[in-house]
Amino acid sequence: MSLDLTSLTATEEARRQIEICNACRYCEGFCAVFPAMTRQKAFADGDLTQLANLCHNCRGCYYACQYTEPHEFALNIPAVLAEVRVESWERLARPQALARLFQTQGVAVAGLLAIALAWFFWALTALRPESGAGFYAHLAHNTLVAIFVPAFLLPLALIALSLRDYWREVGGGRVRLAHILQALHSVARMKNLSGGHGEGCNFENGDRFSDRRRVFHQLMMYGFLLCFASTASGTVMHYALGWQAPYPLFSLPKILGIPGGVMMVIGGGGLAWLKLRADPALGAARVWGGEMAFILLLTLVAFTGLALYAATGTPLVAPLVAIHLANVMVLFLLMPLSKMVHGFYRLTALVAEAGKPTPKPED
Template sequence: MSLDVTLQTDPGAISTDPVEEARRQIEICNACRYCEGFCSVFPAITRQKVFADGDITHLANLCHNCRGCYYACQYTAPHEFALNLPAALAAARADSWERFAWPGGLARLFQRHGSALAAALVLGCALMFLAVAALPGEGAGFYAYLGHSAMVAIFLPAFLLPLAAIGVGLRRHWAETGGGRVSVSDVRAALTSAARLKNLGGGQGQGCNFEDAERFSDSRRVAHQAVMWGFLLCFASTVSGTVLHYGLDSPAPYGPVSIPKLLGVPGGILLTLGCGWLLALKRRADPALGAPGRRSGEWAFVWLLGLVGLTGLLLYAGRDTALTGPLLAVHLGSVLTFFLLTPYSKMAHGFYRFAALLREARHSRRP
């Protein structure tokens, strides 16, 4: 197949600006259209011929980096077009997260430097060791080491303030991409796609080529689902504990057959195993097809998320022992770091990808 268009590319046409380079490659892809059925990105590309910056941002966040298009493409290097659409969209996507983040600069720091995230984790754990040592306990279980009121005073702002920062970033994203109004059916379609991780299944649902160029695999999709559902179960466990504490006057500790434990223990297992699986897949994947300059930040984030799940399980296993206090401090320190860095780490991708799915659902229903 040849590209029967007047597009010409020379080395000087390859831009160092992530949005411009993504636009160059998308215009070539739109002329070729060989990959039209690969994932949601390519049907979205074919809707138009001219791509504004907001369109590039939308397409970049719609891409899930499955890499099938790269391995099917005949215009990759050493061809003069030198296409690497997964890397181009990954660069534009990471650039958008950094531009939209509030306050500015923090996302660039934590997404580019895994050492910065590691330092934040050490600081978070140190603060929680100090809190456990200095603040009074209240009640039984882990509350005997750090009281409920102290936990609320620490974690309520640590949860709400990052959510506010994410809200600012999403508002900027929605304005740039021209999201517009969405309907209930749009929300339902986006939630269905997100729950199934549809775009990690390839165009025909056969899987993606993330960790092996020669083989389609659902491994990355399943690992992501384990992380996603594990995280949601852990969050549901926390919410159920809050309801029991405030709504039913039933404070922790809770027994092994209580709702918080029935949700939290399987959630922690899924989260830990899923993160370990993702790290193994990342080791096998070609780093040249990811976001340039963000590899260490991505690795550090997955380690942090896995540590949240693992330390929660260890805390449950080591309850009522001499290790309860130290394990509580490490677990709460990792959770605190995770919450505070949510707008500035790879965790932000979930919010922006859902916004892209919403916008795509809205455009798909328009005549």
């Protein structure tokens, strides 16, 4: 007889499924979720929030499970943890109403905001500064600083507040340097996308192990870090060394930024392709649009940045400046609300996990 699960909340359903998994433990070596669940037999809401944010949605456990439908237990751990994970972002985000709106209407919200901001920056380019070269011949450096510094720092402050609440909810303890290094090592290797056997996961195909999602994630992550380092190096060169943009091809900002942008475009295109191939029923289906919008937005930021550099000295610079800056601004403003925040939560979850005692095997 099938169980009637229609009246259960996502958290209640996650608790039901995790308790069954904890009794079975067939998937114990797959990722960080399964060793973590063995610490207790009863799960508080904060425990489920932590497990959900440890989950990387590789889906290997689903395809290995003997209790998925049509079995009466009807387990779908990737989907239920994805729903709990999204609910934790929505619940802890500031402002909550905007977070819920973006998760369900992400493509429309990001698209409309990008269009509006592109018109705004296009209007600003009409007020050409009296001096400046390259990029800054269209928009003054001080104008960009005045606009983007608050747009970057305010979202980071909101994310910090939400992570503080997350830490309290999951019962995070004292943080040591070793915990942070362990978490960073896991993130750098994308360890939890290996499927526990080193052959990759089943994200887009239940019958085939693949490292493609892991590789595309690494391309996106390391490409983003290179682009951030490019911007940071340009800031140091501008303010500390008095070396103003535009910078030549073999300068540090370009050496870091061009490969970083290419990596982001490849990684973002690959992730979007895999998402179109994957079964939406194994994730949080209601926020599929918001997740896809996030991937496309990151990819578009990198692509328009590369296009802007390629168009140097042509009439295309002015419109590309407006389009690129609009996408960067949208990325910043939606950071606390979009899936961009998952990186912060996942790292925090891994740090919290590193600080917890190692589960001991039962006799």
